[in-house]
Amino acid sequence: MKEQAAAPGTLGFCLALLRRQLTLAARRPIEIGNPLLFFMMVVALFPLGLGPSPEKLAGFAPGILWIIALLSNLLTSDTVFRSDFEDGSLEQLLLAPQPLFLSVLAYIAAHWLITGLLLALVSPVFALMINLPAVAIGTLVASLLLGTAVLSLVGGIGAALTVGLKRGGMLISLLILPFYMPVLIFGSAAVQNAVLGVPPGPYLAIIAAMLCLAVALAPLAIAAGLRISVDA
């Protein structure tokens, strides 16, 4: 035998995966830009649909911003595992000696970094476009940071279950939208409360609790889903 080289540790492997996913995303920057562009365009739809009155828009702003964030996350969730499934990388990942439920976290983390994080960071601009009071902007960013991470994790479950299906795009929305609803409720409530001057801390804490639960359980479901999809 050749000299035995130990398989890389789980952490090292996950970091390599994260780096790989981020490099892949960086080589196709349009994929990073698309969700942001989508966010901007849908923001422009609401004044057209609801009328340009600033008061009206301001009233709906927390809900509008959260719904758009949710939709742009939904649209990108489908792609988390798809290209890896198509070129055979996914089956190699399944055979890796490192625990699958940890390596999928790297995929989800990469997805969150290039959609959720960026979205949260640019959201103040869109918030001002639809007259969200400035006091609520900090809360909006915080709630999006926490909430989109939950969305990415839950979306990953849908992606894992539908990655083997040719027409998975629509299906994934049907599967995971119901699971997005609690995040939407508390996310927009946090912003709403910040607008009204009520401390939004408790709502953010609930989203953080959801995040803890999702980090603990979603990877297991994602791993199980991927094994099923590759087997089918």
Added chain:
Amino acid sequence: MWSFFHKLGSPPWLYRIAGTIVRWLLPVTLVALCVGLVWGLLYTAPDFRQGNSYRIIYIHVPAAVVALAGYYVMAIAGAVSLIWKMKMADVAMKSCAPIGAALTFIALVTGAIWGKPTWGTWWVWDARITSMLILLFLYLGVVALYEAYDNKEAAGKACAVLTLVGTVNIPIIYKSVDWWYSLHQPASIKFTGDSTIDPSMLYPLLLMIAAFYGVFTCCLLMNMRAEILEREARTNWVKKLALEYRA
């Protein structure tokens, strides 16, 4: 105990025993359903506030109760299928979804019909209705996922994972929706407060709930029998059964 569990995994045995149960349970259920309906719709006193329109609870409440319980039946079947790799649990889970969806739909429609005379509108975004609507989405998601897979074995496993994810999420969704409603609910109106129900109205309701559980079980078993036949179509025992049936 284990031998019973083992037998549950055997398609011919399950097919036969499900047939026997349906043969006994179906007449009982139908009688209970008729008695409950006649009792509830004709022989109970009208409500002092809502008059006769409240009588729809004899369909609405049992459908909602059983629809929710159905999801847990499905989740347990899903867990059994994933943990013990029991194919018949897959069959049970798959057969649950459309029945649960139908019951949820009935609960929603009767709720809307009830809402018109009570609240003056067909649809109110009330916590319970919204939760039922989300439950319908969850059921339809399972049906859609199952149908999307060509490989039915993989479809069963995928749906099992989805149902388990749903089971973890249902309490969260319910609590969030409850909370969301309490946040937006105007203080003067309260649809879902504590209400007492007179025993004369309660007994037929309990009978109807039992009858709906019977309906659910019968539908589930019949659905499972059909699914077993389809999955086992190439085996000898099904071929023999088909020959016997023709003869």
Added chain:
Amino acid sequence: MPAQVPAGTGGEALLAVHDLCLERGGRELFRDLCFEVLPGSLLQVEGANGAGKTSLLRILAGLSRYGFTGRVERRAPLLYIGHLPAVKALLTPRENLAWHVAGEAVHSNDEIERALAKVGLYGYEDVSSHALSAGQHRRVNLARLYLSHSPLWLLDEPFTAIDKGGVAELENLLVEQVQRGGAVVLTSHQQLRVACQVQALSLTEGLVA
């Protein structure tokens, strides 16, 4: 068609298969398949198209977990190469190997360069894989064999889209793996020209020694 494959060079089996049966679409592909893969053996799975070769390899690798009966014991780390190259077009060959999702080992730059040179991709290390042909993608994937320390290799049609020189190179590599105490299970329609004993497992006729 029960099949027993005889022992290789001895030692603990790397892979043991017990009573494996597979049915696809109502057709039985194989039944009661029993064999062990010992260190130092090279097993070629044969059979016509649709005989279940790929399915067998996927079961052996652990990718297929449902739809068959029987037991597969995997006692050693394995490397599986399937029909899909698992090469990302957006990454260079070097990155593809360095960050490979199979997570086998951390490879130094030198090792990667040497492996790529062995598969005839010298000078292509840092070219975007977009620019490479399908055959070259397969070669990038095969370069993993030169880096691998896994005792057990499961190779599904490794010679597809590889030119003549590449085939000979690969055959030598297989012999090396066998000689250092590893084992190879592969499917191929080609006759192997290797300087070691090749066991054949025919899915249509059972075992041919």
